[in-house]
Amino acid sequence: MRLPFLFPVLALVLGLNVVSALPLQFVENEGQWDAGISFAAYRLGAVASLGREGIEFAGACRADEKLGRLMLRFDGTAGVLPCGEEPRQTSYHFVTGTQDGIRRLAPRGYESILYEDLYPGISLRVRAAAPGEAGVLAYDVLVAAGAAIDTFCMRCEGIESLDVLPDGSLMLTAGDLTVRQAAPVAWQDAPSGGRRFVAARFRIVDDHRVGFEVDAWDPTLPGVIDPAVQFGTHLGGTAEEYAFNVLVDDVGNFVVVGFGQSLSPVAGRYDAFVAVLDPWLMSLLSLTILAGAGDDRAMVIESLGGGIVVVGGWTASNDFPIVGGAPDTRFGGSGEGFVTVLEPMQGTIMFSSYVGGAGDDCVTSVAVDAEGRVLVAGHTFSPDPGTWFDPPAASGFMMTRAGESDSFLCRLDVRQIGQAAVPVDYFTLVGGAGRESWGGEYFDTSRIELRRNSPKIALLPDGTVAMMGITVSSNFPTTATAYQPSLGGTEDIFLARIRPDATLPAGEQLPYATYLGGNSTDCPLGISVDSTGDVWLTGYTWSTSYPVTANALQPRLVSEDDVFVTRLRPDPGLPRVEQLAYSTYFGGSAYEWGHDIEVGGDGSVTVVGHSDSLNLPLSEPGSSTGLILSLRPVDGGSGTDMELGYAARVGSGFTLLTGVRAMPAGKYALVGYSAFTFPGLPADAYQPICAGNYDALVLVAATTRPIARFTASPVLGGVPLEVSVDASASEGYEGAQLTGYHWDFGDGSTAEGVQMVHTYTAPGRYVITLRVTTDVGTQDSTHSNVSVWCGPCEDMAPWQAADIGSPLFPGSSWKDREGISVCAGGRTNISTRDEFHYVHQEMHADFSAVVKVEEPLSWILGARLGLMARGSMQPDAPFAALLVQRYSTETRLMFRFRTEGVLSARAHGVPTLPLWLKIERRGQEILASSSPEGDVWTEVDRQVIAFGSGGPVLGGLAACGNDTGDPLKSFAPLRAHVTGLAVALAETFRRG
Numbered sequence: 005m006r007l008p009f010l011f012p013v014l015a016l017v018l019g020l021n022v023v024s025a026l027p028l029q030f031v032e033n034e035g036q037w038d039a040g041i042s043f044a045a046y047r048l049g050a051v052a053s054l055g056r057e058g059i060e061f062a063g064a065c066r067a068d069e070k071l072g073r074l075m076l077r078f079d080g081t082a083g084v085l086p087c088g089e090e091p092r093q094t095s096y097h098f099v100t101g102t103q104d105g106i107r108r109l110a111p112r113g114y115e116s117i118l119y120e121d122l123y124p125g126i127s128l129r130v131r132a133a134a135p136g137e138a139g140v141l142a143y144d145v146l147v148a149a150g151a152a153i154d155t156f157c158m159r160c161e162g163i164e165s166l167d168v169l170p171d172g173s174l175m176l177t178a179g180d181l182t183v184r185q186a187a188p189v190a191w192q193d194a195p196s197g198g199r200r201f202v203a204a205r206f207r208i209v210d211d212h213r214v215g216f217e218v219d220a221w222d223p224t225l226p227g228v229i230d231p232a233v234q235f236g237t238h239l240g241g242t243a244e245e246y247a248f249n250v251l252v253d254d255v256g257n258f259v260v261v262g263f264g265q266s267l268s269p270v271a272g273r274y275d276a277f278v279a280v281l282d283p284w285l286m287s288l289l290s291l292t293i294l295a296g297a298g299d300d301r302a303m304v305i306e307s308l309g310g311g312i313v314v315v316g317g318w319t320a321s322n323d324f325p326i327v328g329g330a331p332d333t334r335f336g337g338s339g340e341g342f343v344t345v346l347e348p349m350q351g352t353i354m355f356s357s358y359v360g361g362a363g364d365d366c367v368t369s370v371a372v373d374a375e376g377r378v379l380v381a382g383h384t385f386s387p388d389p390g391t392w393f394d395p396p397a398a399s400g401f402m403m404t405r406a407g408e409s410d411s412f413l414c415r416l417d418v419r420q421i422g423q424a425a426v427p428v429d430y431f432t433l434v435g436g437a438g439r440e441s442w443g444g445e446y447f448d449t450s451r452i453e454l455r456r457n458s459p460k461i462a463l464l465p466d467g468t469v470a471m472m473g474i475t476v477s478s479n480f481p482t483t484a485t486a487y488q489p490s491l492g493g494t495e496d497i498f499l500a501r502i503r504p505d506a507t508l509p510a511g512e513q514l515p516y517a518t519y520l521g522g523n524s525t526d527c528p529l530g531i532s533v534d535s536t537g538d539v540w541l542t543g544y545t546w547s548t549s550y551p552v553t554a555n556a557l558q559p560r561l562v563s564e565d566d567v568f569v570t571r572l573r574p575d576p577g578l579p580r581v582e583q584l585a586y587s588t589y590f591g592g593s594a595y596e597w598g599h600d601i602e603v604g605g606d607g608s609v610t611v612v613g614h615s616d617s618l619n620l621p622l623s624e625p626g627s628s629t630g631l632i633l634s635l636r637p638v639d640g641g642s643g644t645d646m647e648l649g650y651a652a653r654v655g656s657g658f659t660l661l662t663g664v665r666a667m668p669a670g671k672y673a674l675v676g677y678s679a680f681t682f683p684g685l686p687a688d689a690y691q692p693i694c695a696g697n698y699d700a701l702v703l704v705a706a707t708t709r710p711i712a713r714f715t716a717s718p719v720l721g722g723v724p725l726e727v728s729v730d731a732s733a734s735e736g737y738e739g740a741q742l743t744g745y746h747w748d749f750g751d752g753s754t755a756e757g758v759q760m761v762h763t764y765t766a767p768g769r770y771v772i773t774l775r776v777t778t779d780v781g782t783q784d785s786t787h788s789n790v791s792v793w794c795g796p797c798e799d800m801a802p803w804q805a806a807d808i809g810s811p812l813f814p815g816s817s818w819k820d821r822e823g824i825s826v827c828a829g830g831r832t833n834i835s836t837r838d839e840f841h842y843v844h845q846e847m848h849a850d851f852s853a854v855v856k857v858e859e860p861l862s863w864i865l866g867a868r869l870g871l872m873a874r875g876s877m878q879p880d881a882p883f884a885a886l887l888v889q890r891y892s893t894e895t896r897l898m899f900r901f902r903t904e905g906v907l908s909a910r911a912h913g914v915p916t917l918p919l920w921l922k923i924e925r926r927g928q929e930i931l932a933s934s935s936p937e938g939d940v941w942t943e944v945d946r947q948v949i950a951f952g953s954g955g956p957v958l959g960g961l962a963a964c965g966n967d968t969g970d971p972l973k974s975f976a977p978l979r980a981h982v983t984g985l986a987v988a989l990a991e992t993f994r995r996g
Contacts, residue, residue, distance in 0.1 A: 097351025125151025296321020400432025436477025522547025592617025670708030815841025844960030
């Protein structure tokens with residue numbers, strides 16, 4: 005039986021270019037669940053539980069949601085214990101605290117589960133739905149030769165109704181839960197090989213029991229009954245997972261930390277997780293859950309080498325797993341920070357400790373120094389920081405909390421794990437009389453509030469620690485040479501350089517500290533250090549006076565929230581003017597936040613975060629909310645000038661990127677979460693779809709890119725135009741060599757190579773695109789345009805031909821057979837400043853002009869062709885015109901005019917071409933008429949136009965191609981041929 009169902013289940017991990025998530029497998033119960041459960045169908049959360057008596061379908065859900073539960077009980081049998089088939093490589097680890105220490109469970113996962121001989125000769129196999137099958141779960145009823153099919157019966161408990169629909173499917177309703185099984189498919193294995201299919205259907209026994217009926221069943225052959233089942237609910241997503249940080253280990257695996265609800269046996273509770281995925285994000289290698297009785301949130305991770313990591317975060321559990329000589333074993337206040345050292349592939353916890361006191365405390369950053377010691381930063385609301393550790397920590401320059409909350413830095417010598425207590429060889433507070441943390445909730449997805457996730461730290465080349473955070477204190481302990489010695493707004497950034505050596509005098513422990521901010525709120529969220537020791541910061545700002553440098557990519561605040569990217573030199577020996585090396589805003593009309601920042605080996609800087617603006621300067625189009633921004637040194641130089649290397653809004657719907665880590669060859673590992681399926685994931689990604697309210701994301705992105713450059717010559721000329729292009733100025737980067745040069749010439753022709761020659765045979769503006777590719781798959785593109793005329797204007801006497809305004813595509817006209825041909829660009833001839841091609845004569849008195857308009861050769865949407873009387877060649881001159889204009893589905897006759905600076909237009913139906921047009925000037929009045937044959941005229945419109953006095957009035961043919969005016973968009977000009985064009989003083993024409 006197949007039981008695929010559409011119930012959305014929470015999952016972990018996705019990717020950009022390479023991304024992943026969790027397939028279904030069956031995890032045995034070693035005590036982490038109720039005793040009646042033998043296995044759980046698991047996708048980072050239980051989809052169904054399997055026990056001796058049957059299968060229960062239910063998912064984790066938010067506490068405020070009601071979810072029906074459906075139990076399929078094996079009727080008429082005492083049941084059998086299910087057995088796992090085909091062990092999986094993924095390892096699961098459930099780690100919880102106990103009174104005696106910790107309990108670690110490492111259950112195995114399996115491909116499928118078998119209920120063997122559930123009925124005489126009948127077994128049941130439960131498995132993941134195969135590719136192409138709807139839903140998640142599947143089951144098969146295996147019938148041995150000679151077995152009686154009618155003995156198989158399932159009792160459906162918890163249902164309100166059970167019905168077989170006209171298409172043969174079975175519909176079950178259980179509270180808010182609806183389950184539909186499609187009509188079963190049955191076959192038998194024939195002795196000669198192959199399958200012998202037989203008709204099968206559901207058999208309703210009573211209101212709660214169902215079995216099967218089959219036709220032409222040969223009892224001497226084994227068989228399979230296989231009903232496809234769709235399991236769905238209108239509740240949508242069932243739980244939430246968030247990824248906060250990532251590292252790439254020594255063998256290329258991704259180690260991701262975060263927290264989620266689907267992991268927890270308690271609805272609505274968050275448990276911390278550490279997940280290990282293979283380098284291609286196709287397999288989950290290990291999943292470790294760190295959990296107690298309350299919420300637990302892992303937010304930061306660093307490597308200790310040898311496959312060992314240190315994880316930090318926040319816990320509300322008084323039974324969080326504490327082990328390995330923890331210097332802080334007491335839970336106090338409403339929440340504590342925690343630090344855990346583990347080997348994630350095996351789920352082995354080597355050390356775990358609380359970090360905090362009697363108030364609310366959180367670990368927000370960890371780092372590992374050159375000697376293998378762990379530096380821990382966070383913020384505290386506790387009044388007793390001097391009493392956290394046993395034995396007491398070595399005291400730093402500030403040991404008494406100065407305000408409502410302070411930041412803290414401590415160092416744990418985890419090299420001594422296994423001793424009575426891991427020593428804390430340095431501890432200090434950092435802060436002033438106000439608050440050095442954001443007030444409010446730690447985490448609020450509805451408002452994307454991660455602002456309490458600071459301070460953050462990074463190690464400088466000399467072993468000192470750069471700490472950045474947020475402060476409202478007006479007396480934050482800045483140093484004498486601080487870049488900004490005083491608070492600038494409501495909330496400012498602080499940057500402190502700390503030497504964690506308790507034997508030094510207090511002044512030497514804090515060699516540098518400064519404010520950084522403008523006149524409002526400035527919130528830092530990410531920090532990184534480059535090879536020169538400069539500190540890079542990102543976050544968001546509301547300040548219109550946030551400090552930026554003269555070479556800023558964006559010198560001003562555009563909306564209420566913009567990203568900032570700042571490079572600061574925390575060197576007390578530098579003058580203030582030299583400390584701010586680079587700083588810029590980045591944002592659009594809505595909201596942008598930078599959540600993390602990483603400096604690459606080539607000097608480029610990558611920022612990830614969130615974006616709501618639709619008008620960002622994007623390298624690739626996108627309308628989602630995940631922000632990737634890369635700045636690179638100008639011309640690859642070592643100076644402080646930066647340019648936009650890459651910018652994109654990625655994802656589908658709501659997406660937030662929270663962490664970034666550099667990888668080889670200019671690639672980056674990104675993590676975050678999304679409420680929708682991330683587009684474009686490969687089919688073999690670990691989990692290519694979003695299954696919950698929010699799913700964690702793991703992405704691989706190439707933000708360091710080659711540079712595409714080319715020259716083209718000539719870029720302007722008549723048909724045919726031979727253009728030479730040369731891409732030899734394009735550049736690769738360290739670790740990536742250029743291997744591909746792809747040309748798109750904009751006319752349907754493409755080519756490969758560094759230097760090419762292409763001939764354009766039709767008029768128009770064409771966009772040439774060069775895409776270069778490196779040997780590691782990264783790409784860059786650049787564009788340029790070529791304008792190919794129909795040909796230059798010839799001697800048109802007695803007519804004059806010229807463009808009005810400055811059309812991007814130059815118009816031309818020439819005498820052709822018995823008439824005139826025009827090739828016109830221009831955007832419009834009714835705007836404040838006109839752009840079009842005009843074939844005209846000067847008339848010093850009243851006149852008439854006529855023309856026969858044929859169906860144009862290329863009739864473009866918005867293009868216009870007809871007669872115009874005009875005061876001058878100035879783009880804003882008064883005019884009146886009778887024009888044939890092309891709309892999306894039809895051609896219309898329009899009378900348009902401008903007089904005394906006011907534009908107007910009147911429509912006059914759908915004409916039939918060819919059509920004769922005529923305009924007459926009678927003093928200050930223009931009379932417009934039309935005629936099918938040019939002999940009997942019908943007045944169309946008339947209007948008084950203030951041409952002015954004393955000068956001539958122009959009369960003739962106007963042609964406009966309706967160009968967008970964008971030089972990087974292709975354009976095909978209006979090409980038309982007219983006959984009978986004539987103008988004469990005070991004379992009415994019949995046929996010209």
